[in-house]
Amino acid sequence: DIVMTQSPDSLAVSLGERATINCKSSRSVLNSSNNKNYLAWYQQKPGQSPKLLIYWASTRESGVPDRFSGSGSGTDFTLTISSLQAEDVAVYYCQEYYATPMCSFGQGTKIEIK
Amino acid sequence: QLQLQESGPGLVKPSETLSLTCTVSGGSITSSTYCWGWVRQSPGKGLEWIVSKYYSGRTFYNPSLKSRVSISVDASKNQFSLNLNSVTAADTAVYYCARHYADVNWFDAWGQGTLVTVSS
Numbered sequence: 696d697i698v699m700t701q702s703p704d705s706l707a708v709s710l711g712e713r714a715t716i717n718c719k720s721s722r723s724v725l726n727s728s729n730n731k732n733y734l735a736w737y738q739q740k741p742g743q744s745p746k747l748l749i750y751w752a753s754t755r756e757s758g759v760p761d762r763f764s765g766s767g768s769g770t771d772f773t774l775t776i777s778s779l780q781a782e783d784v785a786v787y788y789c790q791e792y793y794a795t796p797m798c799s800f801g802q803g804t805k806i807e808i809k
Numbered sequence: 810q811l812q813l814q815e816s817g818p819g820l821v822k823p824s825e826t827l828s829l830t831c832t833v834s835g836g837s838i839t840s841s842t843y844c845w846g847w848v849r850q851s852p853g854k855g856l857e858w859i860v861s862k863y864y865s866g867r868t869f870y871n872p873s874l875k876s877r878v879s880i881s882v883d884a885s886k887n888q889f890s891l892n893l894n895s896v897t898a899a900d901t902a903v904y905y906c907a908r909h910y911a912d913v914n915w916f917d918a919w920g921q922g923t924l925v926t927v928s929s
C-alpha cells in the first residue's frame with residue numbers, strides 16, 4: 696500500500712498571502728510509461744463533500760481558480776494557493792491513484808485565516 | 810449537472826449490515842466512461858476508499874474491507890448500493906458515493922455524504 700503523508704497538519708495564512716501544502720508518498724506515483732504522476736488534490740469545506748481541484752499532480756479541474764496550482768513529481772508534491780481568499784478556508788487532501796482503482800488519501804491539512 | 814445522493818439508515822447495530830444506496834441524476838450509471846464507488850470519512854482514519862464498480866461488472870475492493878463489502882448496480886433506477894456486513898463502532902463514518910473515470914481513480918463527483926453511526 697502507498698501511504699500519503701501531508702504536512703503541516705494545519706496552517707494559518709493571512710488573506711492575500713501564499714499557502715503551501717506538502718504531500719509525500721511512501722513510493723513513487725510516477726508512471727514511467729506515460730510520464731504522469733498519479734496524484735490528485737481535493738478541497739473540503741466544513742459540512743461539504745470533497746471537491747476535486749487538481750489531477751495528474753498539476754492539471755486544474757475545470758472551474759478551479761488559477762490561484763490553485765500543483766507541482767512535484769515522484770514522491771514529493773505541493774499544492775500552492777498563490778493568494779489566499781476567505782473562501783479557501785478548508786481542509787485539503789492529496790490522493791494517489793497509482794494502482795487505480797485502488798487509491799489512498801493523505802490525512803488532510805487544515806487552512807485557516809491568520 | 811450530475812448529482813449523486815446517498816440514502817439509508819443513519820444508525821446500525823453492531824454485527825449487523827450497513828446498507829446504503831446512491832441515486833444518480835443528470836447522467837447514466839451505464840456509461841462505460843465511468844466507475845462508481847464509495848468512500849468513507851471517519852475522524853480516526855480520514856478518507857478511505859471502500860469499493861469501485863464498473864457497470865460492466867468488474868469490481869475492485871479495498872483489501873482491508875473486501876471480506877465484508879458488496880456493491881450492486883440497478884440500471885433501471887440509476888442507482889448503486891453498498892452493503893457492509895458485521896459492522897463495528899470502527900465503521901462509524903460519513904459515507905460518500907462518488908464517480909471516477911474508468912481508468913483513473915480521481916473522484917470528480919461526490920454525493921453530499923451520509924453519517925452512519927454503529928451503536929446498540
